[in-house]
Amino acid sequence: MSIVKNILNIKKKINDTQLIVVTKKQSLDNIEKAYSSGERNFGENRVNELIVKKALLPNNIKWHMIGHLQTNKVRSIASFIHLIHSVDRLKLLNEINKCGKLENRIINCLIQVKIAEENTKHGFSEKESIELLNSNYKEKYPYVNIKGVMGMATLTNNTNIIESEFKRLKRIYDHTKQMKILSMGMSNDYQIACKAGSNMIRIGSAIFK
Numbered sequence: 001m002s003i004v005k006n007i008l009n010i011k012k013k014i015n016d017t018q019l020i021v022v023t024k025k026q027s028l029d030n031i032e033k034a035y036s037s038g039e040r041n042f043g044e045n046r047v048n049e050l051i052v053k054k055a056l057l058p059n060n061i062k063w064h065m066i067g068h069l070q071t072n073k074v075r076s077i078a079s080f081i082h083l084i085h086s087v088d089r090l091k092l093l094n095e096i097n098k099c100g101k102l103e104n105r106i107i108n109c110l111i112q113v114k115i116a117e118e119n120t121k122h123g124f125s126e127k128e129s130i131e132l133l134n135s136n137y138k139e140k141y142p143y144v145n146i147k148g149v150m151g152m153a154t155l156t157n158n159t160n161i162i163e164s165e166f167k168r169l170k171r172i173y174d175h176t177k178q179m180k181i182l183s184m185g186m187s188n189d190y191q192i193a194c195k196a197g198s199n200m201i202r203i204g205s206a207i208f209k
């Protein structure tokens with residue numbers, strides 16, 4: 001199957017959910033195929049790779065940072081990044097705010113919530129997320145616009161576990177005011193995520209297979 005067909009197939013199943021094409025480790029050739037089919041929202045999990053690709057690809061692409069982000073890398077994406085999905089600690093939020101101020105640009109972010117059981121996944125706990133989102137963070141971080149939450153489910157074939165984790169994230173999303181983006185769902189679990197209320201999915205391998 002082709003990249004274009006894979007995208008069409010996925011889009012048929014997700015209604016109005018926003019698709020983020022995860023281009024990590026992909027060649028420019030492959031990414032251009034996704035671009036030519038009309039996709040404009042691309043996600044990367046490494047800053048260096050993101051910057052190289054951005055320089056070589058059309059400049060109307062909206063770039064999403066979806067992976068763990070080191071504070072010393074924020075400055076290099078602050079002027080253009082469309083959305084940072086992976087805000088997983090206060091120190092990072094603080095740094096994004098600082099870089100936003102330097103650029104005089106309000107940076108769109110999602111709070112990454114740890115919904116999986118695995119210890120390897122980054123993110124705020126459920127309790128920490130709710131505390132943050134109900135706090136006066138807008139005064140403290142005026143150059144950050146928290147638009148919603150992001151989460152990754154446990155890597156398992158047990159759909160019950162995945163479903164309950166996504167439902168937990170949906171509850172956090174519903175519980176906090178003025179949230180617009182619920183970023184959850186990857187190649188293996190996006191249909192479960194959409195059923196649970198996701199409005200943004202991040203898909204790599206199901207497109208570039």
Ligand SMILES: *Cc1c(COP(=O)(O)O)cnc(C)c1O
Nearest residue numbers: 022045066186187202203204205
């Ligand atoms: C790689 C990655 C994805 C996409 O994963 P696939 O299983 O290839 O669809 C989504 N989100 C994050 C944070 C990733 O690192």
